[in-house]
Amino acid sequence: MALPYPRLVVSAAILDSLEHPTAMLCAARSYPAEHAGQYELPGGKVDPGETPEGALVRELDEELSLAIRPGAELRPPEHLAIGAPEPDPTFPRDTAPAWPAMHGYRMRVWLAEPADPHRALRPGSAHESVRWVPLDEVEVLDWLPADLPILTGLRALLSR
Numbered sequence: 568m569a570l571p572y573p574r575l576v577v578s579a580a581i582l583d584s585l586e587h588p589t590a591m592l593c594a595a596r597s598y599p600a601e602h603a604g605q606y607e608l609p610g611g612k613v614d615p616g617e618t619p620e621g622a623l624v625r626e627l628d629e630e631l632s633l634a635i636r637p638g639a640e641l642r643p644p645e646h647l648a649i650g651a652p653e654p655d656p657t658f659p660r661d662t663a664p665a666w667p668a669m670h671g672y673r674m675r676v677w678l679a680e681p682a683d684p685h686r687a688l689r690p691g692s693a694h695e696s697v698r699w700v701p702l703d704e705v706e707v708l709d710w711l712p713a714d715l716p717i718l719t720g721l722r723a724l725l726s727r
């Protein structure tokens with residue numbers, strides 16, 4: 568059954584260190600064809616019954632075999648924000664405003680760092696490349712268009 572509001576996607580801006588960030592984990596999608604090779608924040612759709620934070624942990628494990636320590640949520644500015652839906656027990660804790668994402672989705676974004684900084688990256692089939700990129704080079708990459716305001720927000724947050 569169609570939801571009365573856009574489905575929630577969750578993703579992470581994964582930094583080498585939350586305390587002293589110098590690089591971000593940048594992942595290029597392998598599908599769909601029209602977006603293959605474009606960078607995104609790793610994550611995915613929240614399934615019924617999952618909390619947003621639980622879905623983020625699952626998606627990062629599925630896509631990158633990566634365990635994270637989550638940091639602060641990167642909230643959208645008011646003029647871009649899509650408000651949280653009415654409480655719905657099928658999607659618990661979906662209670663904060665979100666960024667607009669492609670295909671009519673809305674997306675919540677958390678800062679994060681790898682739980683084990685020494686663990687090798689193990690990208691799965693969702694990404695054609697995953698690599699650490701110095702922070703001042705991140706915005707030079709070819710990102711999904713919907714992510715550009717998020718990167719602006721991230722830069723502002725990290726330069727504070």
Ligand SMILES: Nc1nc2c([nH]c(=O)n2[C@H]2C[C@H](O)[C@@H](COP(=O)(O)OP(=O)(O)OP(=O)(O)O)O2)c(=O)[nH]1
Binds near residue numbers: 606714
């Ligand atoms: N993961 C992710 N999705 C994004 C970003 N920006 C953006 O517009 N999206 C859109 C693309 C997709 O339409 C949707 C999320 O799709 P997805 O393909 O990552 O979700 P998923 O892992 O659950 O994938 P699937 O199993 O349904 O294929 O959100 C982003 O930075 N990260």
